[in-house]
Amino acid sequence: MAHVGVPRGTARKRRSVALLATGVLTIPVLAACTSDSGRPTQVAVPQDIAPAARERVTEGSTLTWAIDAVPATLNAFQADADGATTRITGALLPSLFPMDERGEPRLNPDYLESAKVIEQEPKQVVLYKLNQQAVWSDGREIGAPDFVAQWRALSGKDSAFWTARNAGYERIEKIERGKDDLQVRVTFSKPYGDWRSLFSPLYPKEVTATPAAFNDGARTTIKNTAGPFRLRSVSKAKGTVVLDRNPRWWGNEAKLESLVFRAVEPKDRTKALTQGTVQVADVDASTANSIALAARYRGGNGQPPAHGPGADVTPASALRSWALAHGSDEEAAETAQAAREKSRQAVAVYAAEQKSLRSFAVRKSLEPAYTQLALNGESGPLADDRVRRAIARTLDRQELADTVLKPLGLPAKPPGSHLALAGQPAYKDGSGALGDQDTKEAQALLADAGFTTAGAVRRTQDTKAGSEAEKKKKAAQDAEAGEKDKKVTGEGKESAKPSDKDKEDKAAVTDKDDKASREEGTYIVGDDKPGGRRAGDVEVTAQDKQPGGPAGAYAPAGTAAPAPAAAKGRLGKDGKPLTLRFVLPSGPGSQSLRTVGEKIVEMLDSVGIGTTVTKVSDDSYFKDHVASGDYDLALYSWPATAYPATDGRPIFAKPEPATDGSLLVEQNYTRVGSDHIDQLFDRAISELDAKKSRDLLRQADARIWAAAGSIPLYQRPQLVAVDKKLANIGAFGFSSPRYEDIGFTARQAAGSPANRKK
Numbered sequence: 001m002a003h004v005g006v007p008r009g010t011a012r013k014r015r016s017v018a019l020l021a022t023g024v025l026t027i028p029v030l031a032a033c034t035s036d037s038g039r040p041t042q043v044a045v046p047q048d049i050a051p052a053a054r055e056r057v058t059e060g061s062t063l064t065w066a067i068d069a070v071p072a073t074l075n076a077f078q079a080d081a082d083g084a085t086t087r088i089t090g091a092l093l094p095s096l097f098p099m100d101e102r103g104e105p106r107l108n109p110d111y112l113e114s115a116k117v118i119e120q121e122p123k124q125v126v127l128y129k130l131n132q133q134a135v136w137s138d139g140r141e142i143g144a145p146d147f148v149a150q151w152r153a154l155s156g157k158d159s160a161f162w163t164a165r166n167a168g169y170e171r172i173e174k175i176e177r178g179k180d181d182l183q184v185r186v187t188f189s190k191p192y193g194d195w196r197s198l199f200s201p202l203y204p205k206e207v208t209a210t211p212a213a214f215n216d217g218a219r220t221t222i223k224n225t226a227g228p229f230r231l232r233s234v235s236k237a238k239g240t241v242v243l244d245r246n247p248r249w250w251g252n253e254a255k256l257e258s259l260v261f262r263a264v265e266p267k268d269r270t271k272a273l274t275q276g277t278v279q280v281a282d283v284d285a286s287t288a289n290s291i292a293l294a295a296r297y298r299g300g301n302g303q304p305p306a307h308g309p310g311a312d313v314t315p316a317s318a319l320r321s322w323a324l325a326h327g328s329d330e331e332a333a334e335t336a337q338a339a340r341e342k343s344r345q346a347v348a349v350y351a352a353e354q355k356s357l358r359s360f361a362v363r364k365s366l367e368p369a370y371t372q373l374a375l376n377g378e379s380g381p382l383a384d385d386r387v388r389r390a391i392a393r394t395l396d397r398q399e400l401a402d403t404v405l406k407p408l409g410l411p412a413k414p415p416g417s418h419l420a421l422a423g424q425p426a427y428k429d430g431s432g433a434l435g436d437q438d439t440k441e442a443q444a445l446l447a448d449a450g451f452t453t454a455g456a457v458r459r460t461q462d463t464k465a466g467s468e469a470e471k472k473k474k475a476a477q478d479a480e481a482g483e484k485d486k487k488v489t490g491e492g493k494e495s496a497k498p499s500d501k502d503k504e505d506k507a508a509v510t511d512k513d514d515k516a517s518r519e520e521g522t523y524i525v526g527d528d529k530p531g532g533r534r535a536g537d538v539e540v541t542a543q544d545k546q547p548g549g550p551a552g553a554y555a556p557a558g559t560a561a562p563a564p565a566a567a568k569g570r571l572g573k574d575g576k577p578l579t580l581r582f583v584l585p586s587g588p589g590s591q592s593l594r595t596v597g598e599k600i601v602e603m604l605d606s607v608g609i610g611t612t613v614t615k616v617s618d619d620s621y622f623k624d625h626v627a628s629g630d631y632d633l634a635l636y637s638w639p640a641t642a643y644p645a646t647d648g649r650p651i652f653a654k655p656e657p658a659t660d661g662s663l664l665v666e667q668n669y670t671r672v673g674s675d676h677i678d679q680l681f682d683r684a685i686s687e688l689d690a691k692k693s694r695d696l697l698r699q700a701d702a703r704i705w706a707a708a709g710s711i712p713l714y715q716r717p718q719l720v721a722v723d724k725k726l727a728n729i730g731a732f733g734f735s736s737p738r739y740e741d742i743g744f745t746a747r748q749a750a751g752s753p754a755n756r757k758k
Contacts, residue, residue: 043423048363052727057743066281093201103424103734133250149205160211228740239263255743294357363730367718368640377672388708390445401714415712419644433702456572571608579610580632587618645684672709
């Protein structure tokens with residue numbers, strides 16, 4: 001299921017958006033926290049796929065798997081490729097080094113006998129030895145021509161190929177046939193430590209040989225495949241992509257006869273599961289809870305159901321309802337009978353739904369992705385790294401992780417790295433470079449940046465009691481009163497004393513002028529005029545509400561008036577309150593993000609930082625706000641990767657100015673970076689020693705923490721509803737599915753779904 005706030009496609013895609021070039025960041029002591037014993041960390045949650053040996057899985061049957069939408073393209077290297085593209089091509093095309101359950105790349109023996117670096121000097125050379133049985137679905141051997149065509153298409157040298165990324169391919173100097181057709185020699189112009197990331201997926205040369213074939217040929221079909229399945233049809237009208245067994249597949253035969261990917265929007269997943277139109281679906285917490293409730297549903301035998309319609313019916317209320325329905329009052333009896341019939345129908349429908357949902361299990365793990373708070377450092381207060389670090393030190397990351405994960409029964413340890421997740425070889429908690437939650441330290445950082453309670457407000461020039469402005473107002477009031485005293489009565493005589501009405505008018509004028517005088521000295525910057533506060537603005541001072549006016553209003557002439565107190569301790573500088581624009585998605589699938597956002601708002605408010613929450617549609621959230629930089633604070637996610645040196649660099653690269661004066665961004669939507677971070681990534685990418693490369697990445701991560709443009713909050717939950725009879729499928733965690741091993745452990749009619757569709 002697609003998640004709001006996740007960049008579309010894979011983590012290695014390259015992007016260009018206007019970006020800010022930041023200067024060198026002030027880096028605190030970068031002692032990456034936690035001890036580093038050299039032992040790998042444990043995976044936070046193992047995969048949950050109901051594993052079963054192949055002999056326990058039956059042959060045949062059709063499985064229907066929910067996806068968000070039929071993918072716009074089946075070319076994984078194009079900009080509009082998405083998660084559905086990856087899932088479908090995973091069953092069709094070679095992946096030379098898929099990720100295992102620890103998030104490490106592992107050689108795939110179905111395609112490779114071996115692959116290793118055979119030379120480092122004068123240049124790096126990798127020799128691939130292909131499985132001699134590996135062939136495309138047309139019978140042609142997988143070989144060097146396929147490698148060469150993909151390299152040329154993705155090298156970036158020919159702009160006619162519309163590619164979304166070329167990381168690694170631009171470092172290849174040449175590709176040659178080895179001693180025979182089953183050997184491929186790849187020579188690099190520059191060392192490349194992540195060489196295992198290349199050629200996965202591997203497309204046939206028919207797709208990558210020409211720009212026309214690459215740009216358009218593989219968008220809706222792939223005629224030549226080399227996986228356990230082959231593509232039978234793609235129908236956007238029906239919302240389906242249908243695969244069937246590949247008869248030329250040389251590995252273990254697929255247990256399923258066919259695999260159907262059906263487009264089902266996340267909000268419709270519960271209905272699709274209930275009706276049996278899908279048997280596997282990524283679901284949200286609400287649907288997961290519905291399935292858990294269904295397992296406890298009991299009804300019938302005259303007993304009220306455990307939950308749902310009719311659950312609140314007591315024996316007494318049931319008796320009253322029966323008595324009314326069978327009483328002598330015909331009108332009341334008719335109404336009662338209609339209500340009882342309506343209730344019976346609702347109970348029957350709900351019971352049927354619960355019975356259907358009871359055949360599903362929710363398989364849970366943690367998705368290989370983390371959700372972060374992004375702080376846009378392009379301009380304004382967040383361009384100051386002290387303000388960003390203060391915000392980070394204000395957040396209770398543990399509380400935020402608990403909010404999302406604990407209700408699901410998943411461990412809630414906040415991620416300690418931007419570049420790897422717990423269990424991966426490169427993981428080390430580097431958050432100590434920034435520091436733990438500490439309100440006092442956050443307040444000190446804000447004060448150092450010039451944000452104080454006194455700075456949230458300002459006063460005009462005439463702010464002294466008894467000033468010239470006050471004297472002029474008093475003189476005008478006296479003159480006006482004198483004119484009134486000179487008025488004559490209706491008999492032509494002067495009035496001996498002012499009337500009651502004159503007294504009231506004078507008092508009103510005096511009160512009004514006093515209030516105007518007070519409000520001219522204190523107002524929120526941005527108000528249309530002193531004292532003319534706009535709806536929704538924070539009250540700046542509570543003194544106006546005190547009896548007798550503000551303290552000091554009647555002090556001797558020349559005495560400085562006291563500085564007004566900012567309401568609720570709001571911080572500011574130079575008369576401008578510190579208020580940040582927090583953009584959040586508004587759709588039903590993004591409730592967890594909004595919940596986390598609300599808690600962040602409360603945490604920031606506790607140290608005097610104001611927020612303006614702007615809710616936008618899910619469709620425009622990332623494209624129109626995050627990627628374009630139209631936000632101060634935002635929540636979105638990045639996927640984990642087996643190749644953090646390659647995939648992490650564009651996410652955290654320092655923005656560079658373009659020739660037209662704008663700034664270029666790859667995927668660094670926080671607009672925060674440094675030369676030092678870039679240099680560490682460049683060294684890690686070129687380092688062929690895996691341990692040295694990981695050490696460099698950990699140094700880069702410590703500096704990313706210190707820059708405080710991205711604050712990892714929690715690893716995302718992975719909830720998958722799966723038919724209980726299915727094996728080897730569910731919440732895969734880090735690892736890639738083995739499509740050929742997926743199937744039913746109980747016999748299912750071939751070509752038939754769950755046979756529950758109404």
